[in-house]
Amino acid sequence: MSDDLAIVCVDDEEMVLVALRQQIEDAIGDECIVEVSTSGEEALEIIQELVDEESASIVLIVSDWLMPGMRGDEFLIRAHQICPKVEKIMLSGQADDSAIKRAKDEANLREFISKPWDADHLIGVIKDALKIKKNNILG
Amino acid sequence: MQIKPNGNKKAVIFYEYLFLILMIFSSLVLLYFYKYNNISNEYKILLDQITKEHKVILENEFNDIRSDIDYLSSRDILQLLQVNSEKLKKDIKKDFFNYMKTKEKYDQLRILNLNGKEIIRIDKKGTFPVLIPEDKLQNKKERYYFQDTLKLRPDDIYISQLDLNKEHGNIELPIKPMIRLAKPIFDKNLNFNGVIIFNYKAKKIIKKLQKSAASYNLNMSMFNKQGNILLYEDDSLNWSFMNKDSKVKFLKQINKSLWDDISQYERGLFENERGVFYIKPYFPYHLLLNQSNNILSDNDKKWYIVLSKNSKDISELALKEVAELIPFSIFFLLFGMIAIWKLTEFRYNLKSEEEKTRIASMTFSNTAQGIMISDEKNQIIQVNKAFTEITGYHFDELSGKNPKFLKSGKTKKEIFKLLWKELKEHGVWEGVLWNRRKDGTVYPSLLKINIFKDEKGNLKNYIAVFSDITEQMNTQKKLEAKNLQILESKEKIEFAMDELKSAQSQIIQSEKMAALGQLIAGVAHEINTPLGAINSSATNISNAVDNILLKAFTLVQELPKDEKALYIEIISEDLSRTHNIEFSDLRRIKKEVTIRLNEENIEHARRLADMIVTANLEEKIEKLLPLLKSHRAKEIIETFSKMSSIVLNTSNIGLAVSRASRIVKALKNFSHKNIDDEMVYGKIADGIETVLVVYHSQIKREIILTKEYGGFDAILCHFDELNQVWTNIIQNAIQSMNYKGSLSIVILEDEQYQIVKISDTGIGMSQEVQEKIFEPFYTTKPIGEGTGLGLDIVNKIVKKHNGKIEVESKIGSGTTFTVYIDKNLGDDI
Numbered sequence: 001m002s003d004d005l006a007i008v009c010v011d012d013e014e015m016v017l018v019a020l021r022q023q024i025e026d027a028i029g030d031e032c033i034v035e036v037s038t039s040g041e042e043a044l045e046i047i048q049e050l051v052d053e054e055s056a057s058i059v060l061i062v063s064d065w066l067m068p069g070m071r072g073d074e075f076l077i078r079a080h081q082i083c084p085k086v087e088k089i090m091l092s093g094q095a096d097d098s099a100i101k102r103a104k105d106e107a108n109l110r111e112f113i114s115k116p117w118d119a120d121h122l123i124g125v126i127k128d129a130l131k132i133k134k135n136n137i138l139g
Numbered sequence: 140m141q142i143k144p145n146g147n148k149k150a151v152i153f154y155e156y157l158f159l160i161l162m163i164f165s166s167l168v169l170l171y172f173y174k175y176n177n178i179s180n181e182y183k184i185l186l187d188q189i190t191k192e193h194k195v196i197l198e199n200e201f202n203d204i205r206s207d208i209d210y211l212s213s214r215d216i217l218q219l220l221q222v223n224s225e226k227l228k229k230d231i232k233k234d235f236f237n238y239m240k241t242k243e244k245y246d247q248l249r250i251l252n253l254n255g256k257e258i259i260r261i262d263k264k265g266t267f268p269v270l271i272p273e274d275k276l277q278n279k280k281e282r283y284y285f286q287d288t289l290k291l292r293p294d295d296i297y298i299s300q301l302d303l304n305k306e307h308g309n310i311e312l313p314i315k316p317m318i319r320l321a322k323p324i325f326d327k328n329l330n331f332n333g334v335i336i337f338n339y340k341a342k343k344i345i346k347k348l349q350k351s352a353a354s355y356n357l358n359m360s361m362f363n364k365q366g367n368i369l370l371y372e373d374d375s376l377n378w379s380f381m382n383k384d385s386k387v388k389f390l391k392q393i394n395k396s397l398w399d400d401i402s403q404y405e406r407g408l409f410e411n412e413r414g415v416f417y418i419k420p421y422f423p424y425h426l427l428l429n430q431s432n433n434i435l436s437d438n439d440k441k442w443y444i445v446l447s448k449n450s451k452d453i454s455e456l457a458l459k460e461v462a463e464l465i466p467f468s469i470f471f472l473l474f475g476m477i478a479i480w481k482l483t484e485f486r487y488n489l490k491s492e493e494e495k496t497r498i499a500s501m502t503f504s505n506t507a508q509g510i511m512i513s514d515e516k517n518q519i520i521q522v523n524k525a526f527t528e529i530t531g532y533h534f535d536e537l538s539g540k541n542p543k544f545l546k547s548g549k550t551k552k553e554i555f556k557l558l559w560k561e562l563k564e565h566g567v568w569e570g571v572l573w574n575r576r577k578d579g580t581v582y583p584s585l586l587k588i589n590i591f592k593d594e595k596g597n598l599k600n601y602i603a604v605f606s607d608i609t610e611q612m613n614t615q616k617k618l619e620a621k622n623l624q625i626l627e628s629k630e631k632i633e634f635a636m637d638e639l640k641s642a643q644s645q646i647i648q649s650e651k652m653a654a655l656g657q658l659i660a661g662v663a664h665e666i667n668t669p670l671g672a673i674n675s676s677a678t679n680i681s682n683a684v685d686n687i688l689l690k691a692f693t694l695v696q697e698l699p700k701d702e703k704a705l706y707i708e709i710i711s712e713d714l715s716r717t718h719n720i721e722f723s724d725l726r727r728i729k730k731e732v733t734i735r736l737n738e739e740n741i742e743h744a745r746r747l748a749d750m751i752v753t754a755n756l757e758e759k760i761e762k763l764l765p766l767l768k769s770h771r772a773k774e775i776i777e778t779f780s781k782m783s784s785i786v787l788n789t790s791n792i793g794l795a796v797s798r799a800s801r802i803v804k805a806l807k808n809f810s811h812k813n814i815d816d817e818m819v820y821g822k823i824a825d826g827i828e829t830v831l832v833v834y835h836s837q838i839k840r841e842i843i844l845t846k847e848y849g850g851f852d853a854i855l856c857h858f859d860e861l862n863q864v865w866t867n868i869i870q871n872a873i874q875s876m877n878y879k880g881s882l883s884i885v886i887l888e889d890e891q892y893q894i895v896k897i898s899d900t901g902i903g904m905s906q907e908v909q910e911k912i913f914e915p916f917y918t919t920k921p922i923g924e925g926t927g928l929g930l931d932i933v934n935k936i937v938k939k940h941n942g943k944i945e946v947e948s949k950i951g952s953g954t955t956f957t958v959y960i961d962k963n964l965g966d967d968i
Contacts, residue, residue, distance in 0.1 A: 015669065015794050016668060020675060022675070033745060066836055094667065116667055
């Protein structure tokens with residue numbers, strides 16, 4: 001198993017991915033790599049790949065909700081099926097309450113963060129997740 | 140009698156002209172006959188006169204001949220015949236010869252003895268006498284003239300036919316008309332001794348007769364008793380009976396009627412279709428002997444002289460005289476025509492004036508308007524029937540009275556003042572007066588009074604024409620009341636219309652806002668996304684700046700010389716490039732870079748690879764290797780990465796801002812309401828794009844959107860209202876597909892329209908539904924989702940653009956709305 005840790009970000013808007021990636025890398029770039037994808041489908045492939053190859057351990061999945069094709073809740077539910085232990089947060093401009101509830105129920109959604117997001121809050125959440133992961137690995 | 144229309148007048152003039160022409164023509168014809176008759180009569184007189192002249196000429200001539208014969212016979216011819224004295228014979232011959240010399244008219248003189256032998260013969264050569272020698276004298280005993288003469292009594296004279304002289308059996312030329320005269324010679328005892336013969340040349344006397352006739356332009360013909368032609372109008376027939384070769388020998392062969400007249404009447408003055416002619420028989424014997432009791436051959440030897448004037452010649456003369464009158468006739472004709480025309484005009488004018496007067500009088504009596512005429516003292520002198528019918532007064536009751544008594548007292552005094560003022564100034568007044576009938580009832584009369592003046596301008600009459608307008612006044616009152624009602628209703632309707640209009644405009648706006656309300660969550664997401672990106676990128680930049688400035692500065696100072704140079708080169712040359720890697724490629728590239736770094740045994744390969752890719756330096760690995768192998772590699776690459784991120788995040792902010800403002804602008808456009816209701820220039824595609832931006836969040840999930848806009852020009856339109864059209868149709872399309880399917884938007888153009896086709900792959904509509912969708916308040920949506928006014932409003936807006944909407948739909952396979960917008964609306968203004 002690699003000692004590398006990974007965070008997967010999904011958003012159909014590249015501008016969000018650019019900003020988000022940089023933000024995360026600035027905060028915890030030394031500890032984690034950031035994988036980004038513009039669609040749920042592609043992101044699932046990445047996750048599957050990371051899990052299969054065991055090249056990196058996924059710490060956190062961040063997903064938008066309103067996207068063409070697969071929506072955020074569905075994506076997180078399916079990601080949950082692949083890696084149930086990974087922390088998942090939703091980062092979206094708007095989402096159905098029902099969708100959030102469904103994600104919480106079926107994907108163990110840790111938190112819904114609405115756009116525009118507070119960087120400190122997001123990083124805090126990420127760091128918490130990282131801590132948990134590290135403890136898990138150590139433990 | 141009625142006034143004839145103009146056409147009749149023309150016909151009258153035409154017939155009058157025709158009559159005039161006929162009259163003049165027949166006058167000319169009559170004149171011709173009169174002239175003909177006159178001329179005939181003149182010629183009759185002439186014929187008579189010339190015939191008498193002829194008779195005198197012939198009588199004189201034959202008297203001469205007679206005396207010649209007597210003279211010669213009185214010579215002692217017996218001695219010549221009985222005594223054979225040569226000297227005496229010679230003397231007598233000489234005597235005869237001399238005599239012949241003086242008598243031109245005789246051609247030959249002979250004396251024959253009782254045996255028929257020539258004793259003396261004197262011929263003429265030209266006018267000169269020649270005594271024939273004795274040895275050349277012949278015996279003529281067998282000749283008819285000798286034999287005939289033998290039969291005569293002592294005082295008789297033989298006269299031959301008038302014919303042409305022949306020499307040796309042939310006619311002597313030039314012709315010599317000849318009469319032979321012979322006288323028997325007896326002795327005392329009345330014993331026959333011999334014959335004296337003269338040849339008388341008739342040519343001269345004929346010439347004389349002809350000349351006499353010709354001097355009066357008369358034709359002269361001569362025929363003998365048998366009807367042979369001696370002289371004729373046609374010269375070639377003269378003496379034709381002498382010519383063996385001539386077929387025409389008798390007059391009856393060429394002019395039977397004349398010969399019939401001659402043989403029947405013998406003599407006299409005649410007039411018939413051939414003309415006028417005088418037939419006169421001449422008996423040479425009578426002429427010669429001055430007696431009519433002739434013995435022999437009286438009838439046989441007679442000639443007829445016919446003097447004539449042909450009808451053809453007479454009619455020519457008559458025509459000539461008539462022709463002289465033609466210029467005068469033409470003048471007369473023209474004068475007559477003008478006179479007729481003028482007279483007819485005058486007659487008709489007179490007639491139409493009479494008619495006018497009659498019509499005026501009839502109108503006066505029969506018009507439904509009352510008419511009253513008064514004199515200069517305003518005393519009534521005439522009223523019509525209608526006046527009596529309206530007022531109840533008869534003329535007898537009014538004659539000479541002042542019209543004042545008609546007043547009812549209801550008319551205001553000011554009106555009468557005005558009336559007299561107007562009449563004085565303008566000679567006319569028109570207005571309403573309230574008058575009283577004979578039965579006492581008061582009625583309104585619409586009255587017009589005119590003043591009639593004579594030529595000198597003195598007032599002669601007042602003419603008042605009026606109608607009882609009681610009915611009209613009642614009707615008018617009713618009409619006014621009705622009109623007021625109508626006006627009131629109209630105001631109410633207009634008010635209601637205004638309210639409806641403003642309600643409609645409010646409905647359109649609220650429809651739009653309702654749609655917006657439904658979209659607001661999606662729109663919030665659309666705006667929050669770029670806001671998030673902006674916020675984060677701003678933080679990123681700020682972090683990067685904080686971190687790298689000092690680090691980069693330190694690195695530049697502390698790095699060894701070679702690395703320092705490379706470091707500065709990369710910063711200045713390679714970092715400013717923009718990021719152009721697809722996100723999906725990022726992982727692959729990072730992996731490749733990591734592998735390469737691992738090959739070089741560089742620590743923190745993965746982290747460095749991350750940063751290299753972030754800094755967009757993945758293609759410069761080989762160049763970077765010296766720096767990567769440096770013990771400060773991580774710091775160096777980190778500064779690269781941060782610097783690059785400043786550029787990247789700055790551009791990201793730009794993108795996000797433009798995205799956000801695009802959405803805000805679309806929202807503004809979408810909710811905008813044009814208060815003036817004026818048309819503006821706008822591109823259909825822009826309107827559709829606005830709507831698509833607003834609906835982006837709904838479309839982007841599972842709807843495949845295809846657009847063909849064609850780049851057409853802006854058109855004059857109600858742009859905001861059209862957005863309502865696109866919103867409705869696109870929203871319906873999305874909802875009918877349940878947010879999943881294909882949405883196609885095509886803009887086309889033809890001569891008149893820009894055409895928008897919006898097709899979905901939704902559930903479609905049945906025929907029944909299609910028929911109802913444009914009805915107001917019809918909806919298939921659950922309560923609360925649609926007002927049912929959408930397509931009704933859409934339809935109104937499209938009609939406002941002189942356009943139309945067509946729907947094509949099939950259950951299960953989708954719907955296409957085709958909207959036609961008139962692109963030339965501006966041209967009508």
